[in-house]
Amino acid sequence: MSNKEELIMANADLMTIVAHAKKIGWDSVSVNTLQRLVYLMKVLYSFCHNTENEFEPYHFSVTIFGPYSSLIYKSLAFLLSSQRLLGDIDGDVYQNSSDGVDSISDEKQKWIDVILLILGKYGESKIFSFIVNDPQYEQSVKANLSSEITTDSENDTLKVLNDFKTAFEDTLEDTSTISKEEYISLYFDFLFSQILNKR
Amino acid sequence: MVRFTNNPEFKRMLDEKRQDIYHRTSDGVQETWQFQRLLSLFAECRRKNDERDYRLILISKTDLLNLCEDAEVKAQNLFRLPIFLTNRMVYVDSNLRVLSSDNFVFPADNNDARRYFASLSATDSELIVFHIAPNATINYFIGGSDYGNGVFYTLEAQNHYEELKPIEQLEDVLNDYRANLQHQDTYLKFFVPKAGLRALRAAMKSEEDERSFLENHKHLLNNRPEELFREDMRDYIKQHMRAVVSREVMLEDLNRLDIKLTDEMGNDLYFIEVKWVGESIHSNGQQLGTKYRATPRIRPEAIKQVLEYINQLLLDKENVKIGYLAVFDARKEDKDDTGKGIEENDYPEELRKHFPRFIKLPDFRVKNINPR
Numbered sequence: 001m002s003n004k005e006e007l008i009m010a011n012a013d014l015m016t017i018v019a020h021a022k023k024i025g026w027d028s029v030s031v032n033t034l035q036r037l038v039y040l041m042k043v044l045y046s047f048c049h050n051t052e053n054e055f056e057p058y059h060f061s062v063t064i065f066g067p068y069s070s071l072i073y074k075s076l077a078f079l080l081s082s083q084r085l086l087g088d089i090d091g092d093v094y095q096n097s098s099d100g101v102d103s104i105s106d107e108k109q110k111w112i113d114v115i116l117l118i119l120g121k122y123g124e125s126k127i128f129s130f131i132v133n134d135p136q137y138e139q140s141v142k143a144n145l146s147s148e149i150t151t152d153s154e155n156d157t158l159k160v161l162n163d164f165k166t167a168f169e170d171t172l173e174d175t176s177t178i179s180k181e182e183y184i185s186l187y188f189d190f191l192f193s194q195i196l197n198k199r
Numbered sequence: 200m201v202r203f204t205n206n207p208e209f210k211r212m213l214d215e216k217r218q219d220i221y222h223r224t225s226d227g228v229q230e231t232w233q234f235q236r237l238l239s240l241f242a243e244c245r246r247k248n249d250e251r252d253y254r255l256i257l258i259s260k261t262d263l264l265n266l267c268e269d270a271e272v273k274a275q276n277l278f279r280l281p282i283f284l285t286n287r288m289v290y291v292d293s294n295l296r297v298l299s300s301d302n303f304v305f306p307a308d309n310n311d312a313r314r315y316f317a318s319l320s321a322t323d324s325e326l327i328v329f330h331i332a333p334n335a336t337i338n339y340f341i342g343g344s345d346y347g348n349g350v351f352y353t354l355e356a357q358n359h360y361e362e363l364k365p366i367e368q369l370e371d372v373l374n375d376y377r378a379n380l381q382h383q384d385t386y387l388k389f390f391v392p393k394a395g396l397r398a399l400r401a402a403m404k405s406e407e408d409e410r411s412f413l414e415n416h417k418h419l420l421n422n423r424p425e426e427l428f429r430e431d432m433r434d435y436i437k438q439h440m441r442a443v444v445s446r447e448v449m450l451e452d453l454n455r456l457d458i459k460l461t462d463e464m465g466n467d468l469y470f471i472e473v474k475w476v477g478e479s480i481h482s483n484g485q486q487l488g489t490k491y492r493a494t495p496r497i498r499p500e501a502i503k504q505v506l507e508y509i510n511q512l513l514l515d516k517e518n519v520k521i522g523y524l525a526v527f528d529a530r531k532e533d534k535d536d537t538g539k540g541i542e543e544n545d546y547p548e549e550l551r552k553h554f555p556r557f558i559k560l561p562d563f564r565v566k567n568i569n570p571r
Contacts, residue, residue: 022271023236023270023271024236024239024240024243024271025239025240025242025243025244025247025271025274025275026243030464030466032464032465032466036465064459064461064468064512064517065461065465065466065468065517065518066465091466113232116239117232117235117236117239118235120235120236120238120239120240120242120243121235121238121239121242123242123243123246123335124464125463125464126463127465128443128461128463128464128465129443129463131465132443132445132465135200135201139200141445156200159200160200160201160203163201163202163203163204164203166203166204167203167204167206167209167210167213168213168220170204170210171210171213171214172213172217172220177221177224177225178220178224179224179230182223182224182230186220186223186350186351189349189350189351189352190350190351192349192351192352193349193351193352193353193356195360196352196356196357196359196360197352197356
């Protein structure tokens with residue numbers, strides 16, 4: 001994918017995410033939250049899909065405030081300058097146009113909704129806590145990696161999630177009603193309990 | 200890495216939560232996107248519209264499954280309607296229009312209230328009952344069952360979490376921590392125990408009698424005390440604050456921040472540089488180790504270091520608010536605060552401008568009052 005194609009893709013993704021976030025009551029989304037959301041969408045993608053990761057072109061590195069992708073940064077600059085998104089002084093952006101919204105595959109839209117609905121329950125303010133507790137991110141911070149965070153299908157987050165799923169299968173007689181998306185939801189539920197208990 | 204398989208504690212938890220998990224994933228309601236969307240919407244609307252009272256919102260299962268497309272707009276409107284604001288309970292349809300309302304007082308006893316709300320959901324009309332707390336916590340009742348919390352977390356844990364102090368109150372928390380350092384259980388871990396001092400006396404071939412040696416060296420800190428101090432302070436902050444606390448975060452120029460704190464949203468950055476003054480034992484336990492005095496260790500070295508970190512963070516375009524210097528004072532005698540006499544002119548001109556973001560906390564005095 002050329003740089004231009006990547007930017008067009010990111011523009012459509014971000015417009016769709018901001019528009020869909022509105023449906024769970026987030027009228028605006030902070031720039032940092034967008035970075036974190038796309039990171040989670042990418043790192044968790046292979047848990048539910050066997051196809052190529054639709055968020056592949058995003059490359060993240062570790063910063064003090066969480067994962068950072070320059071593609072998202074460039075796309076936000078473009079969307080703000082073209083006034084498809086408007087921003088306020090707090091670093092929040094909100095939708096000002098429907099240009100690009102839902103101009104991505106149905107599969108990708110569905111995945112964006114899955115992650116938004118799981119996180120929506122806890123509120124935007126908790127996403128940072130989920131990120132700093134994300135196994136792959138945590139590992140990258142511990143290793144002081146200044147290079148790209150590994151988000152391939154072998155990443156630590158997926159290993160932990162698969163292990164989580166196996167524990168369910170080993171313990172409960174019937175796990176046929178639990179979808180892959182539900183496992184992610186239950187995993188965040190568990191993670192939230194750890195955050196509340198400050199473990 | 201966290202392990203769930205072969206983890207007896209986690210498996211026991213799954214066993215206990217078995218019913219909750221089955222209901223959540225297969226009751227035809229909780230796993231639907233309409234339900235999840237409504238849950239997020241109600242929580243978000245409560246966060247945006249402050250309220251001191253609890254609210255009940257009832258919706259039939261059929262209406263929930265036919266939830267309108269623009270529910271985000273209608274939920275916002277609902278939370279601002281006079282009929283919603285003046286009634287504890289509203290019954291809504293798929294367009295979140297109020298069908299009926301009631302302002303009855305909820306049962307005072309928690310269990311009675313829970314049973315009552317559950318009974319509302321156990322009728323033939325298959326009502327879903329959302330119970331919304333002022334802090335945006337939502338309990339819900341479906342088919343006579345209570346699904347108040349997540350599968351893994353309790354309401355008590357959530358309430359406790361809400362009571363933790365926000366990052367703006369860091370200095371209050373550190374004042375409490377300072378008082379906590381006077382407790383024997385807290386301070387003992389920093390100092391060489393009596394047995395270690397006896398071994399030191401023998402290794403040093405000291406002619407001082409044992410009692411006097413123990414008294415004269417009871418202020419001796421364990422080896423590498425900076426790690427003990429840093430971890431102790433970090434754990435205390437973590438237990439008492441809602442902030443996200445990380446340790447030894449690397450800056451781009453490869454320096455490390457001892458304790459990094461960000462607000463829950465991860466937007467505002469605060470950091471604490473931890474230093475100590477006093478004397479520690481050598482790692483071999485056979486001789487005295489490092490000794491630090493207020494000058495030059497704190498003034499000017501540590502202060503310059505904090506100012507340099509602030510400078511670096513600002514250059515890296517990080518949203519740094521305040522850089523704190525915390526000094527653990529384990530000196531043998533009671534002395535003036537290590538920050539006494541700080542002169543801005545003693546520091547390089549390019550760093551002086553960062554003094555407004557720099558706070559030297561009053562020393563954290565650690566004294567081995569009753570050694571063991």
